[in-house]
Amino acid sequence: MIKVENVSKEFRLSKEQRKEHPTNDKYTLAVNNLSFSCNPGEVFSLLGPNGAGKTTTLRMLSTILQPSSGKIEICGVDAVKYPREARRKIGFLTGSTGLYARLSANEVIDYFASLYNVPNNVLKERKAYLYDLLNMNEFASKKIGKMSTGMKQKVSICRTMIHDPEVLILDEPTSGLDVITAEGIIQLIRDYKSQNKTVLFSSHIMGEVDLLSDRLAIIHNGTLKHQGTMAEFRADMEGQSLTGAFINIVQS
Amino acid sequence: MIFKIFRKELKETIRDRKTLLIMVAIPLLIFPILINVVVNVSSSFSESAGEKVLKIGIIGDTNDILIQQLNSIPASFGPKDFIAYNGDSLKLFKDQKEETIDLALWYDSGFQDILDGLGTANILWSVDETNIGYSERIKGYMNILEAEERLKRYDALGIDEQKLQPYKITYQNTASDQQMLGELAGGILPYIFIAFGFLGCMYPAIDLFSGEKERGTIETLLTTPVKRWKILIGKMLVVVLSGLMASCCALIGLFVSIEFLDLIPDPNLTAVVSKILTIPIIIKLFALLLPLTVFFAGIMIPISVYTKSFKEAQSIITPLNIVVVLPAMLGLFPGIELNYITACVPILNIVLTTKSLIAGNIDYILLSLSFIVMIAVAAVAVFVSFRQFGKESNIVN
Numbered sequence: 001m002i003k004v005e006n007v008s009k010e011f012r013l014s015k016e017q018r019k020e021h022p023t024n025d026k027y028t029l030a031v032n033n034l035s036f037s038c039n040p041g042e043v044f045s046l047l048g049p050n051g052a053g054k055t056t057t058l059r060m061l062s063t064i065l066q067p068s069s070g071k072i073e074i075c076g077v078d079a080v081k082y083p084r085e086a087r088r089k090i091g092f093l094t095g096s097t098g099l100y101a102r103l104s105a106n107e108v109i110d111y112f113a114s115l116y117n118v119p120n121n122v123l124k125e126r127k128a129y130l131y132d133l134l135n136m137n138e139f140a141s142k143k144i145g146k147m148s149t150g151m152k153q154k155v156s157i158c159r160t161m162i163h164d165p166e167v168l169i170l171d172e173p174t175s176g177l178d179v180i181t182a183e184g185i186i187q188l189i190r191d192y193k194s195q196n197k198t199v200l201f202s203s204h205i206m207g208e209v210d211l212l213s214d215r216l217a218i219i220h221n222g223t224l225k226h227q228g229t230m231a232e233f234r235a236d237m238e239g240q241s242l243t244g245a246f247i248n249i250v251q252s
Numbered sequence: 253m254i255f256k257i258f259r260k261e262l263k264e265t266i267r268d269r270k271t272l273l274i275m276v277a278i279p280l281l282i283f284p285i286l287i288n289v290v291v292n293v294s295s296s297f298s299e300s301a302g303e304k305v306l307k308i309g310i311i312g313d314t315n316d317i318l319i320q321q322l323n324s325i326p327a328s329f330g331p332k333d334f335i336a337y338n339g340d341s342l343k344l345f346k347d348q349k350e351e352t353i354d355l356a357l358w359y360d361s362g363f364q365d366i367l368d369g370l371g372t373a374n375i376l377w378s379v380d381e382t383n384i385g386y387s388e389r390i391k392g393y394m395n396i397l398e399a400e401e402r403l404k405r406y407d408a409l410g411i412d413e414q415k416l417q418p419y420k421i422t423y424q425n426t427a428s429d430q431q432m433l434g435e436l437a438g439g440i441l442p443y444i445f446i447a448f449g450f451l452g453c454m455y456p457a458i459d460l461f462s463g464e465k466e467r468g469t470i471e472t473l474l475t476t477p478v479k480r481w482k483i484l485i486g487k488m489l490v491v492v493l494s495g496l497m498a499s500c501c502a503l504i505g506l507f508v509s510i511e512f513l514d515l516i517p518d519p520n521l522t523a524v525v526s527k528i529l530t531i532p533i534i535i536k537l538f539a540l541l542l543p544l545t546v547f548f549a550g551i552m553i554p555i556s557v558y559t560k561s562f563k564e565a566q567s568i569i570t571p572l573n574i575v576v577v578l579p580a581m582l583g584l585f586p587g588i589e590l591n592y593i594t595a596c597v598p599i600l601n602i603v604l605t606t607k608s609l610i611a612g613n614i615d616y617i618l619l620s621l622s623f624i625v626m627i628a629v630a631a632v633a634v635f636v637s638f639r640q641f642g643k644e645s646n647i648v649n
Contacts, residue, residue, distance in 0.1 A: 012645070062475045065644050087477040098468030102267040103260075111260045115253070115476040159472070 001198055002038040002061060002167060007031060007070030009056050009222075030056040032222040033070070038215070040166075041196040043189060045209045045216040049250055053222035054202045055094060058171050061200070062092035075166050075198075088116065091165035093156055093173060101145030105136060105155045108144065109162055116163035123162070130158045133188060150181040157185060161192075168192055170201040174208060186212060206242040210234075220250045253478050257486025261460055265490055271455040275494050279448045279501035284509045301385035305331040309344050309353040312336065317364045318357075318375070321397050329396070330389045348378055355379055355386060370405060431611045441506075442606035445499040445541055446580045446599060447573075452498025453491050453548045454569055460487045461556035461641075462565035484641045488549050488634070495545035496538070503534065528610050536609055536619075540602050543626035547598065548576070550633020554640040583607065595621040598629045 009031040018024070031053045038044035048054045059065040061072060063083035072079040072086075079086035099108055113123045131137050134154040144152060157173065170189070174182035189212055192199050203209055209216065209230075216233060218226040226233070226249045237245040265271050310319055313336045322332070335353060337344045348356045356378035360366055366373040377390050406413050425432070464470040473483060510525050552569055559565040576599060582588060583603025590604035601622035608614040 059471075064471060064474050084477045084479065087475055090475065092472075092475040094471065098472065100260075100264055100469055101467070102264045107260075107263070111256070112472075112476065114256050115473075115478050 001040055001073075001075060002044075002200055003071070003073035004034055004036050004057075004061070005071040005073075007034045007057070007060060007067045007072060009053075009060060009065065010068040030222050031060070031067075031219075034219065034222070034224055035070075036217045036224065036227055038198050038200050040198050041193060042214045043193050043199045043201065043212045045213040046200060046202040046219065047209065047216060047246060048202075048219040048225075051221075052219045054219065055171060056222075057219070058092070058094060058169055058200075058202065061169055062090055063087055088163075089166045090169060091160040091163070091167070092169045093160040094171035099144045099152055099155055099159070102143065104143050105140045105147075105151075105158070108155060109158055112159045113162045118163050122164075126162055126164060127158075130161060133191075134158055134184060150177050153177055153185075154181065157188065161188075165197075167198045168200070170199070172203055173201060174203070174205065182208075206246065210242055218246065218249050225249050225252070253482050254486045254489070257478070257483055258489045261456075261487050261490040262493065265456050265459070265494060268455075268459065271459065271494065274455050275452050275498050276501050279452070279498045280505045282502065283505035287509045298385075302330060304385075305333050306355060306386065306389065307333050307335060307353045309335045309337055309347055309356045311339065311341060311344060311356075311358045312361070312363075313338055316359075317367075318359055318397075321400070322393055325393055325396055329392055332393075348380075354383065355390065367401065370408070428612070431613065440584065441610065442537070442540075442603045443577075443580045443584060444502055444506075445537070446544065446602065447577060448498040448502045449495040449541060449545050450548050450573055450576050453495035453545060453552055454566075454573075456494040457491045457549060457552035457556050458562055458565040458569065460490060461553060462559050463562050465557075466561045480642060481638060484553075484638055488546075488553060488637065491549040491553065492542075492545045495548055496541065499541055499545070500538075503529075533609055537606060540605055540623065540626065543623065543630040544599070544602050546630035547626060547633050550630055550637050553637040554633075557637070557640040557643075579603075590615065590618050590622070592618070592621070596625050598626060601625060 008029065010027045010029055013021075013023070013026060013028055017028075018026075021028075034053075034057060036044070046054055046057065056065065060067050061074070061079070063079050063086055066083075067080060074086040075089045077085045077089065100111075103111070109127060110123070113126070118126065131140060134157060136151075136154055136158060139147060139151050142151070144155065147155070153173070157170075160168065160170070168189075173185050173189075177185070186208065189199055189201065193214075199212075201212070213230045215229050216227070217224060233245065240248065265275075310316070312319070314323075314334050319334055323334070335347075337347075341358075344353075344356050344358075347353045358374075358376040358378070360374050363373050375394070377394075379386050379390065381387055403413070405411075406416075461470075464473070474480070507529055510529070551572070555568050555572075556565045559568060579597060579600040580603050583600050588594065588600075588604065590601070590608050594604050595601045595618045605614070605619050605622045608619075
């Protein structure tokens with residue numbers, strides 16, 4: 001499970017950044033006092049327009065960034081105090097994460113499995129399961145640099161899941177993918193949920209959010225604007241489309 | 253865990269053609285190509301210069317005694333052709349200016365009478381010194397003529413030549429060939445290694461940090477439960493290995509050029525160089541290069557970590573090459589020797605220590621001091637790298 005309590009993140013602005021966004025402030029608040037939780041067996045969507053603070057939040061959850069204040073708990077582990085322990089339980093994928101172009105899919109997967117100390121017999125099973133699920137067998141030996149966007153995204157997802165994490169954090173996992181590949185990933189998220197694992201994902205595709213989410217949170221300018229179940233969100237839509245309701249909340 | 257990271261980074265690095273070119277191909281081929289070009293160009297130049305028929309314009313006539321004497325010098329001292337101007341000095345000036353003749357020879361009109369009267373005859377050679385080899389050739393001619401004339405005068409005056417030579421002076425060089433080579437060329441070897449070591453480190457240092465940041469792969473790596481310092485060390489080892497590999501390839505290239513390709517025409521020089529390139533000297537050289545390469549990696553990595561793209565890192569690290577090479581060049585100057593002060597100057601100490609190692613007159617206390625200084629600066633550089641790599645503002649774009 002993921003527990004976020006009063007988390008804030010401040011960034012120091014460089015001189016250039018202060019010039020770019022005319023301000024005299026030395027710091028900018030990217031995330032402001034954010035709290036939410038995501039339970040096992042649940043898919044939680046984090047929504048927000050560009051620059052809302054989603055990526056910063058996800059980076060804090062994955063322990064790449066440290067919060068300026070607040071508490072993050074991953075499966076009972078204090079992720080701020082014990083980031084390495086928390087990382088063992090997380091599978092993290094963001095749109096900005098890349099893969100090693102000069103390695104093959106197999107080499108990338110083996111490398112990351114070794115970094116998580118996945119035993120060889122478990123690795124074999126996990127690879128067989130994920131390769132089948134993601135239709136990766138055909139291009140497993142192909143160099144990443146020669147792969148299509150869809151193939152790369154599959155490898156990224158496989159890399160994220162190879163150590164069978166208890167918590168899956170996905171930032172726009174279907175972005176730029178064809179419908180068939182996207183459908184495979186949606187199926188994978190469902191499978192994960194059915195295994196009583198925690199899935200947190202962000203997306204711009206409202207159809208996906210509607211299809212997968214049990215609960216959702218909407219953030220704007222680093223602040224939480226809405227949190228609740230998908231059923232509650234639908235009930236409050238008052239005849240609007242999902243996108244319309246989302247825009248209403250952001251602009252309110 | 254460090255080894256796992258090292259192995260993967262090395263695999264990726266050696267699959268990069270650009271890095272492989274800088275790390276292996278160029279250092280390996282540079283010496284055979286360079287020596288081959290220098291030897292062939294200089295030998296073909298000296299051959300063609302020696303065979304060239306010099307067109308010499310003379311102010312007098314070809315029957316003049318001086319010209320006859322010059323004509324009697326064998327062609328093996330360099331072929332020549334005389335063009336008589338019979339006192340037309342203006343035309344002689346003009347032709348030399350227009351380069352229709354190579355040299356102009358001026359001499360007194362009563363040349364023979366002056367010699368017969370045991371006087372001093374004036375001879376003036378007009379030479380364009382930018383034509384390499386002309387001056388040497390005419391000095392050779394004149395030495396022969398002067399020696400002949402001097403002997404004639406000794407005979408005429410009844411003087412024993414030996415009696416005009418009060419001293420027989422011999423200057424004996426107490427330095428061995430190895431010492432001479434160490435002093436004159438010993439600085440070049442470490443200079444080359446420093447340059448290649450730097451170059452060898454550069455591309456992997458940029459690729460494994462800035463490059464990873466640019467491609468978004470560093471973020472993936474940082475979400476794994478591996479300690480950051482282990483990631484840093486694993487990557488740093490690849491950078492250091494690449495630098496050493498480039499230096500090693502340069503050494504192999506040099507060794508092959510000398511031993512197998514027979515590119516150095518002077519057998520004595522080849523023998524001395526072979527004597528220098530021994531296993532113990534090479535081991536000591538690499539022992540010195542190791543902390544130096546770690547130091548290089550240590551100054552490049554913080555820059556690479558700080559910058560946001562491959563291009564930005566390259567634009568900062570490339571000029572740094574000059575800063576590194578400058579103290580290395582100081583070591584090439586004669587008179588700058590290894591002492592307690594120079595042993596404390598990073599890079600310069602490596603050049604001077606290597607010079608002494610090659611010359612065979614190394615002071616082991618100074619060698620140890622140089623080594624300790626390099627270890628210390630390398631440790632500081634690694635610490636700075638660690639601090640920079642730990643900053644979240646540096647690792648996430």
